[in-house]
Amino acid sequence: MLDDYPIPPELHQKLVAIREHLINNGCIIQRRERDRRLTWRLRVRIKKNGKYKQLAIPLGANEHVVFAVDDLIHDWRQTAQKQRKEKEQEIRADKEYVQEMVRGGRRRRRFARNVCSEAQKRGDMAVWIMLMGETFRPPVKRVGRPHTRRLRGVASSLMPIESLTSAEA
Numbered sequence: 001m002l003d004d005y006p007i008p009p010e011l012h013q014k015l016v017a018i019r020e021h022l023i024n025n026g027c028i029i030q031r032r033e034r035d036r037r038l039t040w041r042l043r044v045r046i047k048k049n050g051k052y053k054q055l056a057i058p059l060g061a062n063e064h065v066v067f068a069v070d071d072l073i074h075d076w077r078q079t080a081q082k083q084r085k086e087k088e089q090e091i092r093a094d095k096e097y098v099q100e101m102v103r104g105g106r107r108r109r110r111f112a113r114n115v116c117s118e119a120q121k122r123g124d125m126a127v128w129i130m131l132m133g134e135t136f137r138p139p140v141k142r143v144g145r146p147h148t149r150r151l152r153g154v155a156s157s158l159m160p161i162e163s164l165t166s167a168e169a
Contacts, residue, residue, distance in 0.1 A: 007068050014057055015072065021046045022073050023080045028059070028066060040066045091120055 007015075015022065026044035033039055040059040045052055059066050095113050102112040 006062075006064050007072065008065070011057070011059070011065075011069070015042075015069065018044060018046055018055070019076060023076055026073065028070055037061060042069065094120070 021044055026042060028040060028042050031039055031041055039061050040063075042057040042059055043054065044057070045054050047053075059069060095116050098112050098116045099109045102109050
């Protein structure tokens, strides 16, 4: 595949070295040199030692090289996008699986999904899944005092109304 591209080897090495930056940003621009001829450059922003730096890599005046570089960068971006989508689908499937495992209402499932997202960001998903069974197990016993609608002990202490009226008479 790379044999089809008429990219000079030293330029190709430079592109491969900054491939991860070219996937996210970078553009090809046309520039007029001092002698009034048109040339092409690849402008890209890279992060080095915590600081951003902008590079302008000269591509020359040959349009075939420019189109080849553009095709190469386009292919890299498409493969990266496919990998990103596959990873997102895998993460979404994991979240749905975790939600199905959790018993309870909608709030418990939503909470489990959010905790799953945080664990995936940190990268400790395997440890979290092991502990998840204990964390999201529904309580064995209802917490708090049981609710009753009857009055305890009050009914036995009440005397019938007839006995009160007959005692006074």
